[in-house]
Amino acid sequence: MRSSIRASATLDVAGAAQGPAAHDSYWAMAWRRLRRHRVAMVGLAIIAGIILLAIFAPLVSPADPLTIDYAHPAAPPGVGGHLLGTDAVGRDLVARLIYGTRISLQVGVVAVGIAASLGTTVGLVAGYRGGIVDNLLMRTVDVFLAFPVIVLAIAIIAVLGPDLVNVMIAIGLVAWTTYARVVRGQVLVLREQDFVQAARAAGMSDARIIVRHILPNAVAPIIVLATVGMATAIIAEAALSFLGLGVQPPTPSWGGMLNEGRGFLRVAPHISTFPGLAIMVTVLGFNFLGDGLRDALDPRL
Amino acid sequence: MGRFIARRLLAMIPLLFGISLVIFTVLRLIPGDPVVIMIGAENASPDEVARLRRVLGLDQGIHIQYVRFLGRLVRGDLGMSLGADEPVSRLIRERLPATVELTLAAMTVALVIAIPIGVISAIRKYSALDTASTVVALLGISMPNFWLGVMLIFLFALRLGWLPASGRSEAVSAGVVTLVTTGNPAILITAITHLILPAVTLGAALAAVVTRLTRSSMLEVIGQDFVRTARAKGLPGRRIVFHHSLRNALIPVITVIGLEFGALLGGAVITETIFAWPGIGRLAIRSIVQRDFPVVQGVVLMIAIIRICANLTVDVVYALIDPRIRYA
Numbered sequence: 001m002r003s004s005i006r007a008s009a010t011l012d013v014a015g016a017a018q019g020p021a022a023h024d025s026y027w028a029m030a031w032r033r034l035r036r037h038r039v040a041m042v043g044l045a046i047i048a049g050i051i052l053l054a055i056f057a058p059l060v061s062p063a064d065p066l067t068i069d070y071a072h073p074a075a076p077p078g079v080g081g082h083l084l085g086t087d088a089v090g091r092d093l094v095a096r097l098i099y100g101t102r103i104s105l106q107v108g109v110v111a112v113g114i115a116a117s118l119g120t121t122v123g124l125v126a127g128y129r130g131g132i133v134d135n136l137l138m139r140t141v142d143v144f145l146a147f148p149v150i151v152l153a154i155a156i157i158a159v160l161g162p163d164l165v166n167v168m169i170a171i172g173l174v175a176w177t178t179y180a181r182v183v184r185g186q187v188l189v190l191r192e193q194d195f196v197q198a199a200r201a202a203g204m205s206d207a208r209i210i211v212r213h214i215l216p217n218a219v220a221p222i223i224v225l226a227t228v229g230m231a232t233a234i235i236a237e238a239a240l241s242f243l244g245l246g247v248q249p250p251t252p253s254w255g256g257m258l259n260e261g262r263g264f265l266r267v268a269p270h271i272s273t274f275p276g277l278a279i280m281v282t283v284l285g286f287n288f289l290g291d292g293l294r295d296a297l298d299p300r301l
Numbered sequence: 302m303g304r305f306i307a308r309r310l311l312a313m314i315p316l317l318f319g320i321s322l323v324i325f326t327v328l329r330l331i332p333g334d335p336v337v338i339m340i341g342a343e344n345a346s347p348d349e350v351a352r353l354r355r356v357l358g359l360d361q362g363i364h365i366q367y368v369r370f371l372g373r374l375v376r377g378d379l380g381m382s383l384g385a386d387e388p389v390s391r392l393i394r395e396r397l398p399a400t401v402e403l404t405l406a407a408m409t410v411a412l413v414i415a416i417p418i419g420v421i422s423a424i425r426k427y428s429a430l431d432t433a434s435t436v437v438a439l440l441g442i443s444m445p446n447f448w449l450g451v452m453l454i455f456l457f458a459l460r461l462g463w464l465p466a467s468g469r470s471e472a473v474s475a476g477v478v479t480l481v482t483t484g485n486p487a488i489l490i491t492a493i494t495h496l497i498l499p500a501v502t503l504g505a506a507l508a509a510v511v512t513r514l515t516r517s518s519m520l521e522v523i524g525q526d527f528v529r530t531a532r533a534k535g536l537p538g539r540r541i542v543f544h545h546s547l548r549n550a551l552i553p554v555i556t557v558i559g560l561e562f563g564a565l566l567g568g569a570v571i572t573e574t575i576f577a578w579p580g581i582g583r584l585a586i587r588s589i590v591q592r593d594f595p596v597v598q599g600v601v602l603m604i605a606i607i608r609i610c611a612n613l614t615v616d617v618v619y620a621l622i623d624p625r626i627r628y629a
Contacts, residue, residue, distance in 0.1 A: 006442075140319065142316055143319035144606040146569075148563045148566050149567055150570060150571065151601055154586070154589060155589075155601050160328050239445065240446055242445075243574060243586060244590070245586075245589065259449055262451055265451065269455050276452065277452070279448065280443050280448070296418055
C-alpha cells in the first residue's frame with residue numbers, strides 16, 4: 001500500500017517501475033493528462049511546497065517553535081521581528097506553522113496508510129471470495145459507516161488516550177470503509193475477466209492472482225482516494241487537536257494552535273487566523289490534486 | 302411503499318446489532334478498571350471495588366455482560382452517568398432538541414444558499430457568478446468548520462457586536478409559540494440571533510457541496526432531450542427550469558443531503574463546543590474529558606441511530622419525488 005502512496009507523488013517514477021510496456025504507457029498517459037490539468041498542477045505545487053517546508057523546517061524556520069520570546073507575547077504580525085507575530089506565550093508563529101506541517105503530513109500519511117491497507121485488504125478479500133465472507137465484511141462496513149467520522153474517531157481517542165500516535169490510529173480506523181467499498185467494486189468486475197480466468201485455469205493460487213493480477217488493476221482508484229483522504233485526515237487531526245483530543249501542547253499542531261488562540265480572539269485574532277489558513281491551503285492542495293488524478297487516472301470515479 | 306419501509310426497518314435490526322456490538326467492545330477496551338475510575342483511585346478499597354463489580358454485573362463473563370447490555374438497551378436504558386449520577390437517557394433527552402435544532406437550521410441555511418446559486422451557475426455557465434461560486438465552494442469544502450466558527454465569532458460578535466458569541470437562549474419553537482400566543486417577538490428574535498452563527502458555521506461545508514452538485518446535476522439535465530423538446534415547443538424558460546429541470550436535478554442532491562446528514566451531526570460536535578451550544582455533541586466531548594463512558598456510549602449510539610433513520614427517510618423521499626423509482 002505504501003508504494004501506491006508514493007506513486008501518487010511521483011507518478012512517472014512509479015510508472016517506469018511497473019515493468020511491461022503496455023503498463024508503462026498507461027502511467028505515462030495519465031501523467032501527461034495530469035500535467036495538462038492546471039488545477040492539479042497548482043495542487044501539486046502546494047503539496048510539494050509543504051513537503052519541502054516539513055523536511056527543511058530547521059533550515060527555513062526563523063526561530064525555534066518552542067522558544068518563548070518573553071518580551072513579545074501575543075505580538076501582532078511584524079512586531080519584535082516576528083513576521084506573523086507570536087502566540088499568547090510569545091512563541092514565533094511562523095516557526096510553529098512551519099513545524100506544524102510535520103504533524104499534519106505525518107498524520108495524513110500514516111492514517112491514510114492504515115486506512116488504505118486495511119480497506120484494500122477487506123475489499124480484495126470480500127470481492128474475490130464473494131458469498132458469505134463478502135456479506136459479513138460488507139455488513140461490517142455498513143456498521144462503521146453508521147458513525148460520523150469525527151464521532152467515531154473521538155470515541156477511539158477516548159479509549160486510547162489523546163496523543164499523536166493514537167490520532168493516526170483513530171483516523172485510520174475510521175477512514176478505511178471507502179477503500180473497502182471501492183476496491184470490492186473493482187474486484188467484482190476484474191474477477192470475471194478473461195485474464196483472471198486464464199490465471200486460475202493455469203493453476204495460479206488465489207493469493208498470487210489477487211496480488212499479481214487484481215491489485216495492480218485496482219490501484220488507480222486507490223491512489224485517488226488516498227490523495228483526497230490526505231485532505232480529510234489533515235482536517236480530522238486539526239479538529240481533534242482543536243478539541244484538545246489530539247496532539248498535546250506544546251507540540252505545534254495547526255488545530256491545537258487555533259484552539260490556543262481562541263481565548264485571545266479579542267486582543268490577538270492573528271493567533272487563530274493563520275493556522276486556519278495553513279490548514280485550508282494544504283487541504284485545498286490535496287483536493288486539487290485529487291480532482292486532477294481522478295480525471296487523469298480513472299474517469300469512472 | 303408500506304412494505305418497502307417495513308423491509309428497510311427490518312434490515313436496520315442487524316445493523317443496530319452490529320453498532321451496539323462495536324460500541325460495547327470499544328468500551329470494554331478502555332484501559333483501567335471502570336469501577337476504580339468511577340469511585341476514584343483513593344476510595345478504591347478492595348472490598349468496595351468487589352462490591353461495586355457485583356452490583357454492576359462486571360463480575361460476569363463478557364458475553365453475559367453484552368446480553369444484559371442489549372436487554373437494557375431495547376428498553377431504552379442506557380445506564381447511569383458516572384459523574385452526574387443521572388440516567389444517560391435523560392441527559393441525552395434534555396440535550397437532543399438543541400442538537401436537532403442546530404442541525405436543521407444548518408441544513409436550511411445550506412440549502413437556501415446552495416440550490417439557487419447552483420441553479421443560476423448552471424443556467425449562466427461560465428458567467429462571473431458561476432466562476433465566483435466555484436471558487437467560494439472550493440474554499441468552503443477545504444475550510445475547517447471550527448476555523449470558520451472562530452472567525453465568525455471574531456468578526457460578528459467581538460468586532461461588530463451584532464450577534465452573541467455563544468450560548469443558546471430559548472428554543473426557536475418556544476419563541477414561535479410565544480409569538481403566536483402573546484404576540485411578543487422578543488424571545489424568538491433572541492433565539493434566532495443565538496442560532497445564526499452556529500448554523501452558518503455548521504452549514505457552510507454542506508452549502509459548498511450542494512452548490513457544486515446542484516450545478517453539475519442541472520447541467521446534465523439541461524442537456525437532455527426532454528428539456529430540448531420543452532424548449533422547442535415554446536415553454537417559458539422559468540417553467541423549463543423549475544418544472545422540468547430542477548425536479549430531476551434534485552434527485553442526486555437529495556441523496557447527498559441524506560449522506561451528509563451524518564457528517565452534519567459529526568460537525569455539530571465541534572460546532573457545539575465552539576459556541577457553547579448545549580447539545581449532545583458538547584455532552585459527548587465533556588464526557589470524554591471526564592471519562593464518563595456510559596454517556597459517551599449513549600451519545601455515539603444515539604447519533605448512529607439518527608443517521609440510519611436519516612438514510613431511511615432519504616430513500617422514502619426519493620420514491621415520493623421520483624415515480625420512476627419503484628420499490629417492489
